[in-house]
Amino acid sequence: MRSPAGAWWKTLVPVAIGAAIAIAPVPDGLSAHAWRYFALFVAVIAGIITEPIPPAILGLAGVIVAAAAGLVRDMPAQSAQWALSGFGNTTVWLIFAGYMFTLGYTRTGLGKRIALHLVRLLGHRTLGLGYAVTFADLLLAPVTASATARSAGTVYPIVRQIPELYDSHPYDRTARRIGAYVLYTAMAASFITSSMFVTALAPNTLALSVIRQTTGDTVSWLDWFVGFAPVGISLLLVTPWLIYTIYPPDIRLAPEAPRWAREQLAAMGPMSTQEITLVVLVCFALAFWIVATNIVDPAVSAMFVVLLMVVCGVVTWDEVIGYAQAWNVLIWFATLVTLAGGLVEVGFIQWMARTLAPHFQQLGPYTAIVAVVSAYYFLHYFFASITAHSASMLPVFLGVAIMIPGVAPKHWGLLLSYPLGLMGVLTTYTGGMNPIYYGSGYISRRAFWSLGVVLGVFYLVVYLAIAVPWLSFRGV
Numbered sequence: 001m002r003s004p005a006g007a008w009w010k011t012l013v014p015v016a017i018g019a020a021i022a023i024a025p026v027p028d029g030l031s032a033h034a035w036r037y038f039a040l041f042v043a044v045i046a047g048i049i050t051e052p053i054p055p056a057i058l059g060l061a062g063v064i065v066a067a068a069a070g071l072v073r074d075m076p077a078q079s080a081q082w083a084l085s086g087f088g089n090t091t092v093w094l095i096f097a098g099y100m101f102t103l104g105y106t107r108t109g110l111g112k113r114i115a116l117h118l119v120r121l122l123g124h125r126t127l128g129l130g131y132a133v134t135f136a137d138l139l140l141a142p143v144t145a146s147a148t149a150r151s152a153g154t155v156y157p158i159v160r161q162i163p164e165l166y167d168s169h170p171y172d173r174t175a176r177r178i179g180a181y182v183l184y185t186a187m188a189a190s191f192i193t194s195s196m197f198v199t200a201l202a203p204n205t206l207a208l209s210v211i212r213q214t215t216g217d218t219v220s221w222l223d224w225f226v227g228f229a230p231v232g233i234s235l236l237l238v239t240p241w242l243i244y245t246i247y248p249p250d251i252r253l254a255p256e257a258p259r260w261a262r263e264q265l266a267a268m269g270p271m272s273t274q275e276i277t278l279v280v281l282v283c284f285a286l287a288f289w290i291v292a293t294n295i296v297d298p299a300v301s302a303m304f305v306v307l308l309m310v311v312c313g314v315v316t317w318d319e320v321i322g323y324a325q326a327w328n329v330l331i332w333f334a335t336l337v338t339l340a341g342g343l344v345e346v347g348f349i350q351w352m353a354r355t356l357a358p359h360f361q362q363l364g365p366y367t368a369i370v371a372v373v374s375a376y377y378f379l380h381y382f383f384a385s386i387t388a389h390s391a392s393m394l395p396v397f398l399g400v401a402i403m404i405p406g407v408a409p410k411h412w413g414l415l416l417s418y419p420l421g422l423m424g425v426l427t428t429y430t431g432g433m434n435p436i437y438y439g440s441g442y443i444s445r446r447a448f449w450s451l452g453v454v455l456g457v458f459y460l461v462v463y464l465a466i467a468v469p470w471l472s473f474r475g476v
Contacts, residue, residue: 009050010047010050010051010052011047011050011052013046013050014043014044014046014047014049014050014052015043017042017043017046018039018040018042018043018046019039019043021035021038021039021042021043022035022036022039022040027351027355029351029354029355030347030348030351031346031347033070033071033346034346034347034348034351035348036069036071037066037071037072037342037343037346037348038343038346038348040062040065040066040071041062041339041340041342041343041382043062044058044059044061044062044339045381048428048429049445049449051445054328054332055332055428056328056329056331056332056335059331059332059334059335059336059338059339060331060335062335062339063083063086063335063338063339064083066083066339066342067079067080067082067083071342071346072342072345072346073345082338082342082345083338084338085337085338085341086333086334086335086336086337086338086339086341087330087334089334089337089385090297090298090299090300091148091299091333091337091385091387091432092330092333092334092337093299093302093303093330094146094148094149094152094153094298094299094302094432095148095152095329095330095333095432095433095435095436096303096326096327096329096330097153097299097302097303097305097306098148098149098152098153098156098157098302098433098436099323099325099326099329099436099439100306100309100315100320100323100326101153101154101157101282101285101302101305101306102156102157102160103315103319103320103323103326104157104278104281104309104314104315105157105158105160105161105278106157106160106161107274107314107315107319108272108274108275108277108278108314109268109272109275110271110274110275110278110279111157111158111160111161112161112165112268113265113268113271113275114158114161115158115159115161115162115165116165116261116264116265116268117261117265118132118133118158118162119162119165119257119258119260119261120258120261120262120265121258123165123254123257123258123261124253124254124255124257124258125252125253125254126178126181126182126244126249126251126252126253126254127240127241127244127252129162129178129182130181130182130185130240130241130243130244131240133155133159133182133185133186133189134185134186134189134236134239134240135236136155136158137150137151137155137186137189137190137193138189138193138196138236140154140155140286141190141193141194141196141197141199141200142197142199142200144199144200144286144289144290146201146202146289146293146298146432147190147191147193147194147200147201147202147386147421147424147431147432147433148298148431148432148433149285149289149298149302150190150200150289151186151187151190151433152432152433152436153285153289153302154282154286155186155190156183156186156187156433156436156437156440159182159183159186160183160440162178162179162182163175163177163178163179163182163183163442164179165257165261165264166178166179166251166254166257168251168442170440170441170442171441175441175442175443175444176249176250177249177250177251178249178250178251179440179442180247180249180442180443180444180447181243181244181247181248181249182249183437183440183442183443184243184247184437184442184443184447184448184451185239185240185243185244186437187425187431187433187434187437188239188243188425188451188455189236189239189240190431190433191421191422191423191424191425191431191459192232192235192236192239192421192422192459193232193236193421194420194421194422194424195228195231195232195418195419195420195421195422196225196228196229196232196421197221197224197225198219198221198224198225199221200421201386201420201421202293202387203386203387203389203390203391203420204224204417204420204421206387206390206391206394207390207394207413207416207417207420208224208417210390210394210395210398210413210417211398211410211413211414211417214395214398214399214402214409214413215398215402215409215410215412215413216409217409217410217413219410219413219414224414226474227414227418227467227470227471227474228418228467230466230467230470231418231462231463231466231467231470234462234466235459235462238462239455242455242458243451243455246451246454247447247451274313274314277312277313277314278309278314281305281308281309281312281314282305284305284308285301285302285305288301289301306320325439328439329435329436329439332429332435333384333429333432333435336384336429337384337385337388339384340382340383340384340385340388341385341388343382344388344392349379349382349392349393350392350396352379353393353396353397353400354396356375356400357400359371360372360375360400360401360404361400361403361404363404364406365404365405365406365407366468368401368404368406368407369407369415369464369468370464372397372400372401372404372412372415372416373415373416373419373460373463373464374460375397376393376394376397376416376419377419377422377423377456377460378423378426378456379393380423380424380426380430381426381427381430383430384429384430385432386420386421386423386424386430386431386432389420389423390417390420394416394417397416398412398413398416401415401416411471411472414467414471415467415468415471418463418467419459419460419463422456422459422460422463423456425452425455425456425459426452426453426456427448427449427452428445428448428449428452430452
């Protein structure tokens with residue numbers, strides 16, 4: 001339980017940061033209400049980092065204050081419409097559906113069964129489990145257009161069952177036994193695979209459209225994959241080991257685990273009717289995510305499967321409405337999506353891009369690549385959606401970049417598009433699956449943010465070190 005005397009600074013820091021920005025002179029080219037909105041946004045993000053109260057309440061408070069003060073829209077009705085807009089975001093409901101899938105895996109025992117099979121095959125070493133969940137995501141990535149659906153809806157519900165097999169539980173000191181490592185590795189791997197294939201992340205296809213409209217160049221599925229493959233393969237091979245080194249699990253070796261898992265599987269017996277039903281429903285969702293995203297949005301197909309789970313008795317309606325963690329994350333992420341969208345609506349993001357552009361154009365080619373890509377990458381701290389980032393920032397940055405001599409326009413297009421997946425690792429909210437992994441209770445707030453910085457910088461450095469010479473070598 002938090003001590004009020006010891007937590008005062010958690011409230012003071014975000015308030016002080018927000019107030020300092022608000023009273024500072026308004027920069028040229030930016031409206032006063034946009035500057036005040038930015039101060040509120042930064043205060044909310046600082047509060048999410050220090051967490052004096054639950055993140056969902058912070059996000060809700062930020063939206064209410066912005067709406068009441070008319071910082072984004074002047075008219076009360078329009079302001080209220082903006083405040084509720086995040087709850088209409090499809091990613092928010094896809095995250096919610098992912099929690100319901102987890103509920104189904106837990107209630108039927110299917111998740112435990114699959115987790116036991118993974119332990120039986122690879123569970124004698126924790127590092128082996130790290131690579132197992134990494135390659136599981138890699139196998140699904142080329143055919144799953146939604147990273148949130150793939151990671152939060154398919155991989156997470158299974159991986160979430162593994163820690164408790166090792167007596168590793170959320171929200172207590174046993175979380176670091178194995179749960180924190182396995183879950184964070186699964187999430188980190190999903191961001192690499194999201195950049196590796198055009199079809200692994202919905203904004204990737206949007207990026208191809210922006211490249212075509214801005215430069216006139218067409219990028220094929222194979223062009224995309226070959227261009228990023230050296231980076232992706234390197235990161236996939238290194239990431240489980242790196243996390244194992246900097247965020248080590250308490251359990252490194254468990255030589256008896258595979259034998260124990262075989263015994264547990266024998267005791268469970270054959271699959272139950274509910275387990276078989278859930279398998280069919282999950283395969284149904286996966287099939288829609290693979291082949292029908294142009295017909296049915298992944299969130300709609302996921303929620304339809306949740307409906308079928310209730311109708312078929314896999315879970316009960318009381319369990320759905322009583323799953324407090326799922327509803328908490330839904331409110332948290334919906335409000336963050338709203339707040340981040342507000343930055344675009346008030347013109348702050350566009351102003352920042354215009355302000356940075358002249359500085360980039362004075363640099364040499366390679367220095368410009370590092371500066372432009374890095375700025376584009378770390379601006380993701382201001383977004384709760386990769387789709388929103390790509391839609392609002394990619395056209396601006398690509399338009400600026402192609403004016404810099406010495407780098408081909410298509411080269412610039414790929415250099416700015418590839419990091420869309422990688423940048424999701426930065427925070428608890430910068431990717432659709434992040435709130436689910438953070439909400440699992442295994443990864444502490446401090447660990448999530450510090451690992452986000454370390455891996456975020458590491459991913460970017462490896463990306464620039466490999467992708468720039470590789471694309472030049474290929475003559476892109």
